[in-house]
Amino acid sequence: xxxxxxxxxxxxxxxxxxxxxxxxxxxxxxxxxxxxxxxxxxxxxxxxxxxxxxxxxxxxxxxxxxxxxxxxxxxxxxxxxxxxxxxxxxxxxxxxxxxxxxxxxxxxxxxxxxxxxxxxxxxxxxxxxxxxxxxxxxxxxxxxxxxxxxxxxxxxxxxxxxxxxxxxxxxxxxxxxxxxxxxxxxxxxxxxxxxxxxxxxxxxxxxxxxxxxxxxxxxxxxxxxxxxxxxxxxxxxxxxxxxxxxxxxxxxxxxxxxxxxxxxxxxxxxxxxxxxxxxxxxxxxxxxxxxxxxxxxxxxxxxxxxxxxxxxxxxxxxxxxxxxxxxxxxxxxxxxxxxxxxxxxxxxxxxxxxxxxxxxxxxxxxxxxxxxxxxxxxxxxxxxxxxxxxxxxxxxxxxxxxxxxxxxxxxxxxxxxxxxxxxxxxxxxxxxxxxxxxxxxxxxxxxxxxxxxxxxxxxxxxxxxxxxxxxxxxxxxxxxxxxxxxxxxxxxxxxxxxxxxxxxxxxxxxxxxxxxxxxxxxxxxxxxxxxxxxxxxxxxxxxxxxxxxxxxxxxxxxxxxxxxxxxxxxxxxxxxxxxxxxxxxxxx
Amino acid sequence: xxxxxxxxxxxxxxxxxxxxxxxxxxxxxxxxxxxxxxxxxxxxxxxxxxxxxxxxxxxxxxxxxxxxxxxxxxxxxxxxxxxxxxxxxxxxxxxxxxxxxxxxxxxxxxxxxxxxxxxxxxxxxxxxxxxxxxxxxxxxxxxxxxxxxxxxxxxxxxxxxxxxxxxxxxxxxxxxxxxxxxxxxxxxxxxxxxxxxxxxxxxxxxxxxxxxxxxxxxxxxxxxxxxxxxxxxxxxxxxxxxxxxxxxxxxxxxxxxxxxxxxxxxxxxxxxxxxxxxxxxxx
Numbered sequence: 001x002x003x004x005x006x007x008x009x010x011x012x013x014x015x016x017x018x019x020x021x022x023x024x025x026x027x028x029x030x031x032x033x034x035x036x037x038x039x040x041x042x043x044x045x046x047x048x049x050x051x052x053x054x055x056x057x058x059x060x061x062x063x064x065x066x067x068x069x070x071x072x073x074x075x076x077x078x079x080x081x082x083x084x085x086x087x088x089x090x091x092x093x094x095x096x097x098x099x100x101x102x103x104x105x106x107x108x109x110x111x112x113x114x115x116x117x118x119x120x121x122x123x124x125x126x127x128x129x130x131x132x133x134x135x136x137x138x139x140x141x142x143x144x145x146x147x148x149x150x151x152x153x154x155x156x157x158x159x160x161x162x163x164x165x166x167x168x169x170x171x172x173x174x175x176x177x178x179x180x181x182x183x184x185x186x187x188x189x190x191x192x193x194x195x196x197x198x199x200x201x202x203x204x205x206x207x208x209x210x211x212x213x214x215x216x217x218x219x220x221x222x223x224x225x226x227x228x229x230x231x232x233x234x235x236x237x238x239x240x241x242x243x244x245x246x247x248x249x250x251x252x253x254x255x256x257x258x259x260x261x262x263x264x265x266x267x268x269x270x271x272x273x274x275x276x277x278x279x280x281x282x283x284x285x286x287x288x289x290x291x292x293x294x295x296x297x298x299x300x301x302x303x304x305x306x307x308x309x310x311x312x313x314x315x316x317x318x319x320x321x322x323x324x325x326x327x328x329x330x331x332x333x334x335x336x337x338x339x340x341x342x343x344x345x346x347x348x349x350x351x352x353x354x355x356x357x358x359x360x361x362x363x364x365x366x367x368x369x370x371x372x373x374x375x376x377x378x379x380x381x382x383x384x385x386x387x388x389x390x391x392x393x394x395x396x397x398x399x400x401x402x403x404x405x406x407x408x409x410x411x412x413x414x415x416x417x418x419x420x421x422x423x424x425x426x427x428x429x430x431x432x433x434x435x436x437x438x439x440x441x442x443x444x445x446x447x448x449x450x451x452x453x454x455x456x457x458x459x460x461x462x463x464x465x466x467x468x469x470x471x472x473x474x475x476x477x478x479x480x481x482x483x484x485x486x487x488x489x490x491x492x493x494x495x496x497x498x499x500x501x502x503x504x505x506x507x508x509x510x511x512x513x514x515x516x517x518x519x520x521x522x523x524x525x526x527x528x529x530x531x532x533x534x535x536x537x538x539x540x541x542x543x544x545x546x547x548x549x550x551x552x553x554x555x556x557x558x559x560x561x562x563x564x565x566x567x568x569x570x571x572x573x574x575x576x577x578x579x580x581x582x583x584x585x586x587x588x
Numbered sequence: 589x590x591x592x593x594x595x596x597x598x599x600x601x602x603x604x605x606x607x608x609x610x611x612x613x614x615x616x617x618x619x620x621x622x623x624x625x626x627x628x629x630x631x632x633x634x635x636x637x638x639x640x641x642x643x644x645x646x647x648x649x650x651x652x653x654x655x656x657x658x659x660x661x662x663x664x665x666x667x668x669x670x671x672x673x674x675x676x677x678x679x680x681x682x683x684x685x686x687x688x689x690x691x692x693x694x695x696x697x698x699x700x701x702x703x704x705x706x707x708x709x710x711x712x713x714x715x716x717x718x719x720x721x722x723x724x725x726x727x728x729x730x731x732x733x734x735x736x737x738x739x740x741x742x743x744x745x746x747x748x749x750x751x752x753x754x755x756x757x758x759x760x761x762x763x764x765x766x767x768x769x770x771x772x773x774x775x776x777x778x779x780x781x782x783x784x785x786x787x788x789x790x791x792x793x794x795x796x797x798x799x800x801x802x803x804x805x806x807x808x809x810x811x812x813x814x815x816x817x818x819x820x821x822x823x824x825x826x827x828x829x830x831x832x833x834x835x836x837x838x839x840x841x842x843x844x845x846x847x848x849x850x851x852x853x854x855x856x857x858x859x860x861x862x863x864x865x866x867x868x869x870x871x
Contacts, residue, residue, distance in 0.1 A: 089819040163816045169785060170768040170818060176725065177768075177818045263786025274769055274784055308664060314677035317686075339771060339814075340782045341789045348701070355697045359690045362649075366685040367677075369656050376672030377664030379590045387661055391598055394653050395605050398646040401696065405642065407635045407703050411778045414771065414814040456590060460597070467601055474608050478623045480775035482814050486822040492810060493625050493775065569674040577670065 033132035034552055038139050039118030040445065045142060046110035053101040054512055059086070060094050065498075065505035067487040091486040092161030092177075093153065099164030100149065100187065103288065104194040107430050109142060111295040112198065112236070115437055116205055116229045118445065122543035122550065123226050125214025125559040125582070130207040138200040145193030152186030160187040163484060165285070168261035168277050172253040185254055188247045195244045198291075202236035205229055214542065214582070216561035220319070221581070223541050223565040224312060227319050228298025231326045232291045238330070243284030246277060275340055282333035290329040292426055293393075294322055296433030297364060300386045302565075303440050304371050306539045307383035309577060311566035313370030314363075321360035321367075328357045338409045347406050354404040361397050365390065376569065380537075381455025385436030388463050392428030396421055399474065414484075417477025423470045435462070435518070443536050447548045448529035454521040458514060465511030472500050540578045541565045557585065591665035595658040602654030609643050609650070625810075626803035628830070629777035630794040631710025634703050636778070641699065645692055711792040716758035719751065720744075723763065723770030723783040726820035728811060734844045745843045750827045751811070754836035755800055761791040771815035774828060776803070780814055795830045806830075 029037060059078075062071055063086050070076075075084030086094075117135065121128055129135045153159040160183045162171045170176050171184050209230045213222075222230075252258045253272070264271025305312045312318060334342065334350035368390050377383065399421040402408045412418060435458075443449050481494040489495045535544040542561070546554050559582040567579035627633055664672075720731035720739055730751045734743030739762075753759050763772055765785040772791060773780040781791045813824035831839060 087819075088822060092816070092819050092821070161819060167769055167816070170816070173767075271786060274786065309672045311674060311676045313675070314682050317677070317682045339780045341784055341787065344704075348704070351700055352697050355693050356690075358693050359686060362689040363682070363686055365653060366681075369653065369660060370677070370681065372657070372660040372664055374673035374675065375660070375664045376667040376669060377591075377661060379594060379661075379665050384590075384594065387594065387598075387657070391601060391654065391657060394650065395601075398609075398649060401642050401646055402639065405638055405696075405700055405703075407700070407707055407778075408639055408642070410780050411635050411775070413780055414773070460593065463597060467604070471604060471608055475623055480625055480773075480810070480812070482773070482812055484816045484821060490823055490825055491812065566676075567674075569670075569672040571670070571674075577672075 031136065033128075033136050035117045035121050035129045035132065035135060036445075036550060036554075038135050039114050039116075041139050042109050042113035042117060042142075045139075045146075046106050046114055049101055049105040049146070050110070051515075053098055053106055054515070056094055056098040056101065058508060058512055060091065060098060061505040061508045063091050063094075063486060064488055065502045067489055086486075088486040089158060089161060092163075092484070093159035093183075095484055096160050096163050096187070097149070097153065100191065102426070103164060103292070104191055105142065105146065105149070107292045107426055107434075108194075108198060108288070110434055111292060111430065112205070112229065112232055113139065113142075113201055115225075115295060115299065115434075115441075116201065116233070119225055119441070119543065120205055120208055120229060121212070122444070122546065122554060123223050123541055124209060124212060124217055125542045125545070125555060125561065126208060126212040127553045127555065129204050130212060131204050134200050135204050138197045138204070141193050141197040141200070145190045145197065148186045148190035148193060152183040152190065155182040155186060157183055160184045165281060166250070166277075167281075168250065168253065168272075168274050169263065171250060172262045174254075185251065188251050188254075192244060192247050195240050195247070198236050199240045199244070202233035202240070205233040206237065209233075214559040214561050217542075217581075220316065221561060221564045223298070224301040224315070224318055224322075225295065225298035227322060228295040228301075231322050232294045235287045235291050235294075235326055235329065239284040239287040242280055246280035246284070249280075250277065275337070275342065278337050278340060279333070282336045283330075286333040286336065287326075287329045289422075289425065290326055292430050294326065296389065296430045297322065299433050299437045299440075300389045301368065301371070302541070303382050303386040303436050304368060304390075305566045305568060306440070306537050307380050307386070308372055308375035308377045309568045310371055310375035311564075311568055312367070313373070314367040315564065315566065317363055318367050321363040324360035325357060325364075328353055328360070332357060335404060335409070338406050339413045351404060351406050355401070358397065358401065358404075361393075365394055365397070379456075380439070381450070381452055381459055382436045382440035382537075384456065384459040384463075385432045385439065388459065389429050389432040389436065392424050392432060392466065396424030396428060399424065412477060414482055415477035416473045416481045416483060419483055420470050420473035420477060423473070428466055428470065432462075432466075435459075440537065441543075442525055443532060444543055444548050444550070446525060447531045448525055449532055449536055450521045450525035450529065454517055454524065458517045458521060461514030461517065462511065465507055465514055468507035469504055469511055472504055476500060538576065538578055540567055540580050542581055545580065545582050559583075591662050594665075595662035598654055598658040598661070602650055602658075605654075606647050606650055609646055625775040626806065627776060627778065628795050628800045628803050628806075628809065629774075629779065630796040630799070631707040632776075632778040632796075633799070634706050634710075638699070638703050642696065645696060649689075708792075711758050711794050713758055716760040716792060717754060718760050718762060719753075721751075721761045721763040721772065721783070723765040723767075723772070723813065723817075725767050725818050726813070726824040728772075728813075728824070728826035732840060732843075734847075735841070743844060743847070745840065745847065749825075750808070750829055752829045752831055752836060752839060753795060754833040755795045755830050756797040757833055757836075758792060758794045761793075763789045763791060768817045769815050770813045770817050770824065773812045773814035774809055775812070776806075776809045782815055795828075800830060 068085050070084035079086060161177050249260050253260050253262055259272045261272045261274050261277045301312050331353040332350060334346055335354045338347055402412060439450055439455055476497060479494055479497055481488055488501055534548050542559055545559055561581050562583045563579060563581060565581055569577050570579055627636060718739060722729040727748060730747045732745040733739045734745055736743055763783040765783045770783040771780055772783055777793050779793055781789055783789060809828040811826035811828055813821060
């Protein structure tokens with residue numbers, strides 16, 4: 001404990017990592033150990049996978065609006081065996097792949113891998129990560145992960161059709177599902193690769209943040225982005241080993257018929273326990289939800305503060321709220337299992353812990369509102385996405401109150417209300433923070449700014465589209481429409497609401513189409529925009545002390561940190577309205 | 589211009605969410621009724637009441653946050669350089685917006701205890717009708733005790749897909765699965781419980797006579813599998829057929845007599861079991 005306190009409180013010195021410009025195109029851009037290059041590699045992979053996962057979602061939406069009809073344009077090419085229509089097997093494989101891709105290969109790698117890699121050393125004034133080679137390994141482990149995922153779709157029987165939650169015995173006995181043949185094993189491999197990748201990354205982030213901060217950068221002067229990434233990394237360090245051992249055990253069940261999760265006989269109680277997997281899985285996957293949202297919360301706090309020219313309201317409560325969310329996050333996994341038939345006394349405990357996560361979440365929300373209150377707000381694209389995050393985070397948080405209540409959950413569990421709830425968090429919140437972060441740190445990464453006009457169109461389209469897609473899913477779920485159904489028309493009560501499903505599908509088409517504007521803006525921001533200022537947003541944090549884009553080694557001088565990260569709208573007798581964190585350049 | 593768009597979009601979203609959450613009587617898509625399905629279970633109204641109570645809190649918070657958000661953005665985007673505040677926080681406000689939500693949440697948690705007790709009390713009592721429910725890819729099978737009143741012997745009465753249940757009598761299901769995890773979900777009863785292989789899961793309910801009549805006495809209630817159970821999950825549907833107790837008893841006796849009269853008339857006695865026996869011998 002003393003060592004921990006010392007690590008956080010003393011003025012750490014920047015370790016002299018030998019910096020040498022890598023030679024050659026491949027050394028510099030492919031097998032680089034530079035955290036910025038690795039971060040950008042994570043970005044590229046994550047954005048490609050985001051597009052892929054989005055297209056999978058479109059196919060699913062088509063099936064839900066017009067079940068078992070010929071899919072236009074791509075149908076005959078994708079599903080030649082059925083004349084271009086989907087089968088239930090294909091649909092189950094689609095949503096399994098969509099969930100797996102979005103959680104393990106998009107949101108987690110983009111938030112922790114891409115932003116974590118790029119921002120942590122820059123924001124703490126360090127030349128690189130503590131373990132640059134391990135960092136590179138973390139990225140390259142994702143490639144076999146993606147390869148395994150692709151393999152799982154091409155094996156006989158098709159891809160896994162057991163959902164991203166992979167509940168046994170559906171996943172352990174080959175006879176029970178077409179995708180439970182080798183496709184499920186490949187799926188397990190893919191998730192394990194992604195898990196080990198995250199684990200290496202998380203270890204790196206924690207060590208880097210603890211040991212390599214610039215002199216004077218105490219814990220309570222860290223930008224909230226770094227706090228969010230650090231707490232998320234600690235969550236991953238504690239929870240990921242559980243998932244990884246779970247997938248290993250599931251593989252043992254599948255390959256050696258070990259019967260850890262597979263009951264031997266239908267009713268005699270001999271053999272494995274299917275609920276054990278659910279406990280192991282959710283012990284990781286619930287904290288994973290916070291891994292997907294804590295860095296987003298941090299980034300949004302930074303963006304709101306910079307673009308609204310106002311210090312983050314209640315910095316310390318913001319930090320403590322994130323810690324509380326993370327701590328409580330370990331005690332709530334059972335709320336995914338309220339209908340599983342576990343002990344009712346456990347239900348009450350998980351109910352209470354889940355409810356109380358609303359308190360620190362509320363503290364964060366009110367502090368964001370406090371940050372905006374009385375501020376001189378610039379409605380830049382980055383800020384717009386951050387504001388959108390706050391609105392949609394509130395919606396996703398409040399619908400969580402229903403699901404925390406066991407009586408209501410026994411009605412809503414596994415319905416579209418749940419689908420709506422978590423998409424408001426992972427899409428409405430996490431992805432909005434991601435877009436905001438991209439617009440905000442783009443000038444840092446490229447030295448150019450994306451087009452603000454295109455950005456505004458992108459924001460308005462995405463904001464309207466997101467809510468058009470996900471808001472009415474609450475209603476479908478209230479009506480009883482179950483998740484993971486290939487055909488909503490089978491439920492009489494839901495069939496009457498089919499126009500809603502059609503509306504959602506058209507909205508999803510529009511939402512995907514609007515991302516074309518974003519692609520256009522990426523092209524503009526990469527090639528067409530003029531190289532601009534070093535610090536276009538006049539931000540105070542350390543990453544802007546470096547050139548844009550930053551050179552290898554990041555900083556040309558040793559930074560000495562003098563104050564907190566959010567000194568905006570101060571009125572000194574000069575032309576700028578903020579005080580940078582680092583002391584001014586010393587005279588030689 | 590942009591500040592008007594953002595403020596109005598935010599307000600519109602907040603209003604849309606409130607309309608969505610508070611569950612009014614919409615007429616969209618010809619539904620023409622409450623978004624929730626009808627409610628016929630004894631104690632099931634507790635769920636709907638809890639939903640409404642939760643929404644009072646949710647709506648209050650939605651109004652507060654969305655009005656504040658759109659106002660601060662609209663106002664703040666109209667300020668000029670140098671007009672912004674540099675306030676770092678406020679201890680009093682932090683206490684306020686930690687304590688008030690904590691009290692609300694504590695209240696919300698507290699009322700769950702009473703609600704849970706009320707739901708289990710609604711179907712408490714001895715001698716419920718016991719029905720054995722078996723989930724299998726991809727159908728539901730039901731087994732009633734025959735004339736001897738004992739489950740698990742030859743005079744059991746078996747049904748597939750449709751489960752007849754008496755109105756106004758406690759029913760206890762003993763649910764198990766032959767293959768993967770299924771979930772027994774009847775929206776009109778506000779009930780869902782997983783059917784886990786290797787375990788027998790009990791589940792109690794009662795169709796409330798008054799609620800059932802108020803709901804227009806539907807001939808059948810939808811039964812769904814709610815837990816992903818394989819490619820045919822979407823089609824794993826069944827029905828509950830509520831019957832007046834007297835009619836139900838008569839039906840059960842008649843079903844039992846059918847079974848034995850078939851046998852007495854020399855109907856072939858489960859020929860497939862012979863086949864299984866031969867297979868074993870060959871092994």
